[in-house]
Amino acid sequence: MGMPAVAIEADDLGLTFAPASAAPTVALEAVSCRFEPGRVTALIGPSGCGKSTLLQIVRGFLDPTRGQLRFVVPADGRMAVRPAMSTVWQAFNLFPWLTVVKNVAFGLDLAGVRRAERDERAHRAIAAVDLTGFENRYPRQLSGGMRQRVGLARALVMEPEVLLLDEPFGALDAQTRLVLQEQLARLVETSGTTAILVTHSIEEAILLADAIVVMTARPGRVAAYIDVELPRPRSMATTRDPGFAALFDRIYGLLRDEVMRAMVSGGAGA
């Protein structure tokens, strides 16, 4: 495991889509926050607040129209290049024509990793998400929870310095979600990877994150930056901790105001 080296700094980051034919849309207003290396930072906020937009800017798939995204070595403040990143998607985005093992090995294959090593690493990643025995199934033959574990293995096998989780459990039923949250909590605790988690679920944010960025309704800004100091390992039992309840209430209070404001201004999405 390499030293988690790079902090990600969003400095006054904003994105406005300005199509020639329509009124410009502000997807992200002016966000400043910092994602610390080796920590899990959750982004939580009402629909349309720009959480996923921010994630796409961090990934490099969208360019901000204002502000700056910086990668910084915390020890001496030097600038660094974009660290290796992998994303886990809400819609899984598995390749339906590839088996589980080929989906997981896809990135390694693109990078030209030799077959023996590719297979070895893919099988290890599949084992890490408890899918051993399903290597030769196709995504359509798996349940939603299993598909997302494939998605997780596909991202983890790349050994990213930063793991981006874009509402990873948003498409799953409540029970599957609980089990996967615990599994993911275990995985991030043992790997020590830097992760950014976009979520709608306060519970999920507290269970998984070391820090929570609460964002305001459209257009997105940062309402609060909250450190989560609950002991690890965390599990469903953590939800009965008084510290959990206090955090939950604090974040809920912030979000409720935001959701109400968004509803009044007609900006709240589904």
Add this chain to the structure above:
Amino acid sequence: MTETPPISNTTAVAPPAKPGRSLLDDPNVLGWGSIVLTLLVWELMTRLFGVSALYLPRPSQIVVALITMFGNGSLAIDLAVTLWRIFAGFAIALVLGTLLGLWISTSFRTRAVADMFIAALYPLPKVTLIPLLIIWLGTGGPFMLTISFLGAIFPIVINTVLGVSQCDPGLVLAARDLGANQQQIMRRVLLPSAIPSIFAGMRLGLGVSIILVVAAEMVVGKTGLGARLYLAGQILETEQVFAVLIVLAALGIVVTKLQDAVDASLSNWRID
């Protein structure tokens, strides 16, 4: 409920099994049975009314013609020649059509140019090109190859473009996230996700290629099923006309069933 004859049993969906009627509920039995029945009625009627073989030969006479023609090798050669013409042109159309489709889908400029050409040429009945192609290419192999190629290329290009446009953008993002460059995205994501649509285009294209090659053979061919058919008609060898038609129908069945089998094997390409 009274017993109904098989012909009038037209229930499309499988009816609940009733004791003693299970045979008539089997689509295979119904399909083949009705063909056998038709042939029997045909044979009996032509014998009964003494219809001249010049107009309508009996099925038994057609079978004899079929066996004779295959026996002396002439029909087998014609079949081979026609198949070669169809599939050689089709294969070129498949490769070029898929590549062109990918290019059109991923390049704005290519698309703008190709749209006009496709709009102009696709609806044009390809048989109308036969005179021009004969002027340019003569009536030999290159002509036959070109006519088969022209039949297949448009549906394949159009369906490739359609398939690529229906590719889930999430898959492209996922591939980019895993480090794919433009070329890898095209080859490893856009092409495979377009495969069901490309096969649909191949289906349409192969059908047109068959029609065009046989039609071209009828007009100018000296060999091939179309030429044999036309010749047999000219000299009023009606049994031979029917024999060639049966070979063409059998070819249609084989091609259709092969395509069905390929389609079924593509289920993994379809999401959910």
